[in-house]
Amino acid sequence: MKIGIIGAGSIGTTLARRFSAGGHDVAVANSRGPETIGAEALEFGAHAVTSADTVKDKDVIVLSIPFARIPAVAPLFASAPDQTVVIDTSNYFPHRDGAIEAVDNGQVESLWVTEQLGRPVVKAWNAVLSQTLEVMDAPAGTPDRIALPVAADTEEARRVGMRLVDESGFDPFDAGTLADSWRQQPMMPAYCTELDLRDLEKALNAADRDAAPRVRDRMLERVLEFTSTPTREQLLELNRSAHR
Structure with missing residues (x-):
């Protein structure tokens, strides 16, 4: 497939590496120009391009930028x-993105993204830590392989999203429509807790929409208590502890 990736942060870089190593034609862009794309993202054959070129004649576009910047690329x-x-990988964090009234008032994040872009999206890779995506991938069929939710409004879009999640090294789980994707938003039980397929389904079903913003803000306070950058293990324990 021809895949464009907008955003060369940790998740965008890992996906560029994984998909280009797997034989896809991958183009990567960021907001600063192709000359600033790191060599790590390009190691397996991905090529750096302008943002405009990431959307031309592509089968898939992965949008991996901060939530608040989505209107700027629309x-x-x-x-x-x-x-x-x-495919959108973003999450809304008010302390980083600033207040977005519609989302604060309950609009599902991926539906807000759909409105900004003027087209439907697939929601994937938003419920995984960047460190997990980088180091915890495993071949299909591996026992206890970590599963990731994929939400979309059409069968074809969901099929493509699930295929690519599988190729990125994780079991894809059909999480339903975009209206249901609030279940995989930040600080829900399925968010960045490294679950297999069976436990991921349970976590999605256990999601409490009303409690999520309070849990998110409480967990942010705990993250800010770290005196150095928290490790994957520390963040994983923090996310899991929110639902014990």
Whole structure:
């Protein structure tokens, strides 16, 4: 597949490496220009391009940028083919993104993204720590392989999203429609807790929509208590402890 990745942070870089190593034609862009894309993202054959070029003639576009920046890239999608599948990895964190009234008032994050872009998205890779994505991938069929939720409004888009999650080294779980994707938003039981398929389904079903913002803000306070950058193990324990 021809895959464009907008965003070369930890998740965008890992996906660029994984997909290009797997034989896909991968183009990567960030907001600062192709000359600033790190060599790590390009090691297995991905190529650095402008943001405009990431959306041209692509089968899939992965959007991996901070939630609040999504409106700024929305004009790019006017030139993307209608059949292109757009996958969004972002999450809303008010302390970073600033207050977004519609989401604060209960709009599902992925539906807000859909409105900004003017086209539907697939929600995937938002419920995994960047460190987990980088180091905990495993071949299909591996016992206790970590599973990730994938939400979309069409069967074809969901199929593509689930295929790519599988190729990235994780079991894909059909998490339903975008309206249901609140279950995989920050600080829900399924969010960054490294569960297998069976336990992920239980976690999605246990989600409490009303409690999530309070849990998110409480967990942020605990993150800020760390005196150095928390490790994957520390963040995993923090996320799991929120639902014990």
